[in-house]
Amino acid sequence: MDFHKKKQKIPITDASNIANDPCTNPCCFFCLMKQPKSSTRSQRIARCFEEMPLVDNQRQVLVLSGLWNIAMNQPDDPEFPSLGIFKCTASLIQRGLTDKDWLLRDQNIYIPYYAAHIIGSYTMKKSEFAEKAVESGVIPPLMELLRGKMSWVEQRVAVRALGHLASYKSTFKPVAVYEEELVNLAMDLASTCVEVVYVKFVGVKDKSKRSNYHCDLLTRGIGGVDMENKKAEEWASQLQCWSIYLLNSFAIKERSIGLMCKNEFLKDLCEMWGGLVNHTSPCGIGLIRILCYSAIGRKKISESQEVIEKLCNLSRSSDDWQYMGIDCLRLLLNDPHTRHKVIELASSCLADLVEIRTLGGKTNFGEAIARTLLLDFKQRKAKIKDDRVKRVLEETWDWKVERRRKERNLSTEKVEEKRVLVRLIKQQGNERFWVGKIKEALLKYTEGLEVCPIRLRKERIVLYSNRAQCCLLLSEPDKAISDTTRALSLSNPVNSHGKSLWRRSQAYDMKGLAKESLMDCLMFINVCFRSKQEKIPYYATRMITKQMDSTWLFATARSKALNGHGDEVQQADGGDERSDCQMMRTMTENKGFLSGLATIIEEPLIKKCGSSRKKVERARERKNYFLDISQ
Template sequence: MDHFSSNCTNKMTRTHVVVGSRPCCFFCAFEEKDPCLRKTWLELALRDMHMTRDDTELALILSFIWRFAMADPENPELPSLGVFECMTRLMKKGLEDVEWVMTGQNVYVPYYAAHIIGSYTMKKPEFAAKAVESGVIAPFLELMRGNMTWVEQRVVVRALGHLASYERTFEAVAAYEDEVVRLAMEIATTCVDVVYGEFVSVQEREGRVTYHSDLLTRGLGGLEMEDRKAEEWASQLQCWSLHLLNCFAYKQRSISLICNKFFLKELSLMWGGLVNHTSPSSIGLIRILCYTKQGRRHISESKEVILSLCNLSRSSDDWQYMGIDCLLLLLKDQETRYKVLETSLFYLVDLVELKALNDRENLGDRIARVLLMDYNTKKACVYTHKAQKALKELWRNKVERRNRERKLLSEKLTETSVVVNLIKQQATQMLCLGDIEGAIKCYNEAIGLCPLKLRRKRMILYSQRGECYLLLGDVDAAISDCTRALCLSEPVNSHGKSLWTRSRAYDIKGLSRESLMDCIMFVNSRCFRGKIPYYATQMISKQMEATWLFEEARASKIRRMMLKEKNHLTGLSTITEEPGKKKEGMMMQRKKHVPLV
């Protein structure tokens, strides 16, 4: 606050309001102790702010209001004095007056105006209603259409997501439903390529849009920091676009539009990543779609989405439970059950010994019941021989074996446990001698005998058999056994050896995301006292590079460059799209601006 006050020495050159004969800039009004004067001056300052001539001060004021809104988004003072009307006028001016927005630091105005609205509407529906009444949706749509840049799209999509989240303001957004949904789908699909192509891939400071660099790092970071922030912002833009789609899907609106098969294929690849790990990203939208009959039908027909859900269900990702939820919803629906069972069965069967996951009690039993829904009916005959065999094994282990063990005396269970230990020792000796297949046979026998109640012992047996399978190159069997071991661990997904084995197996299969999650969990589950083993750091580094948000965009650009060079060398012409018209305004001229204070 003192910093801003020191800038108010020449008040007559600044935006000011006059009460009697006393001029006052916005910052002085904000510091005023008299509540009546403060209210009057702030209200007048907000009313006349769009007429400000000093572009530097206007940018500073908006930056200050945004910080104030973020620090206390439920404070009613500025919303009650017309902050939404003020920001709406500024956005409209920025969109309509190209010459004005290109002057000095006015280029920052639309970004901060939209960001302020989004900050004030993220918690209170009454503020959202005030924002809608002030007419924010029209300029929001203009910015969402790309009339400026992806930076403004990011804050607009966030704000529209807030407005669409409330009952009181949803219909105001839904009045433009078809366009909003299509734009959100387009942004979610293309934003990573756009941010990479327009910013990250430009490795010379002079080539980057200056005000983008300033907003990303407040003018204090180098190229590396700008790239990291650009990755975070691109991920947020994608996730917030998906959240906006969520708001419509939740109300069962535009389901057929969202479930476009090409979009669903892209959706299966969208991941919030480590830079935005608090957002469920694509899985959040997929789960909402799975709650509707129409959505389940479309999801069940997308092989890419089903495979993505299956891999997620057998991972240590925070959203594992969402993947399981989606598969169970699809399996309970008789219309979609037989489309997804053949694929999902061999993933879910490894999870039937789960006790609890994210407050879902007896999840393993629920999974088993859903898989065995029609086991003893005529409908089971439609399954392949392999599926029928898996279901039969599940029935024996989950139902018949449990019932049989309940009747055994505790003495008998103790005797069985001793036998299991002896077989386990024999397996260890064979493994030391290099007889991996012999060790697997011993583990098979031990697992078949080991009582279901001895969860920790079963966990160790599965984990060691999984390691043997990996040594033999049977990657799928290794993943299956390690998943079963991790379901038996307390808490779930905490057994270090199983996590490391499965991480290596996923690496061999090329499932970088799953491998990365397991390796991070492995490091967190072990007390390395600050010294992470080299092999673990190497794996994490490898998978982080493979799962980098811009990796596909980078690879696509390299492929295009190679194809262009190849065609040039062979003398062939290439068919390229006609260059689109350059957007009017500041972003294409890439005018340099003074960094924002």
């Protein structure tokens, strides 16, 4: 249906205000709600629900809006579900789909949206409400909305409601009647919804051509274009997350795994990261992990090098869902049929994480990673053909087994002797670094790591982090990522060493991995706040500003639209998209950080030039963020 020809803007009035207006209608829903006698009230409300789909009433949208508010705020209240609200809402959606004249009259165009939202809200927590909804026939009209018979706005609430119905054992079977179509629709929605919302709403150059009722639903007439765009971004993310939630309901039962494991969709899933907009949703990685629980899923995922690389990048990041990426790699490595396909990429990644203590609420997490890596290593060692993989596993075996055995009986005095030696070697490395002898400094930090006892975690954090800085200056981002990840795995809690976070953010930036760079930089700022640093480094705010544009939810959609239809969408001009300051504020607030970031003068990287004593002395006295000498 085309609803964009509706020019007149009729804002939705708040139902809470209408309830206090004088009313002469004896069947007014808001008057019925005030009925003091509960039995009479229930009887009249039930009759109202029966008659509502059959009559024309200009105030009907206000009733639906009021019911939506009640459903959102009191989803456990059994009153309306027991009185027939599900049959009423199903009938209203069906009428909107079949009677276009009625739909475009008064404010009826809002009714299908509110009706589907009410169904989703009441079925969110209670299986008995879900059963009543299915018995009342809500699935067919919801499917029509999901098929796109109206617009993406209605698809958003339809997929939410169907996801809740599919999540209960008692109502899964009626939903599964539409399984193949439903899974295909949800996959398509998840993959395309962001582009659809951008092209049809956010990227519309002429604001007057935006669908009026979409604007009203998004902001209720408050906040203007900026607020509309912000809410559209939130709703697009929710539409994607709820589509994945619906797919999860099938995947967890090992249904339609083959459909979901199409290579292109798996690659799309890696880019669906939820999180910052929908804080509790792991989105794409959550579904990938569920797929990894099945043999078919593991086989298909292991065949995509791009997906494995994405899982490795996630595993070595400060993303909230880091542990899920690691879980996926472990599941693939524990399966003898897929281990050989992923070991080359996964081994070097997981070897950097074997010293994590706690992650994702799991203790001894690094030990579990090491066990997965070294699975039957002594027996299989001779059969490993890849020299790089063999070297990585041998180094892991040395760190986790051999060195631990050798150092088990080290006396306290011996440990202190080694601590002094490590500090001396580190200082020698620092001196070489400051005079520009970066390669020599790197060798010194490596020497320090070789003699440093495993139990001296703080010393090793600094050595790894300093060596990573050398790798950055030598334009070796992969090695820098490896060393900073090892430092962050040793930190307590994990991912809490500020300098390593900043250095890894730089390394990911060098590799063009904007999302990983952004997450590390945000975490770095969080560490600065926790350490009560008064000002946030300017270079960090500049990095965030740089990465936000490329990680914006609509970045890919905007690029496609500009390349293919440059005359139909609007360039970023401060009015169409969020400004850098707005993006900064939104991202930091969503991650639990503070806003209003101050700046300080950026400390430039030390160049490889000269070796005069005066330069060394000045460098020693200078406060800096690029090398840790004090620890």
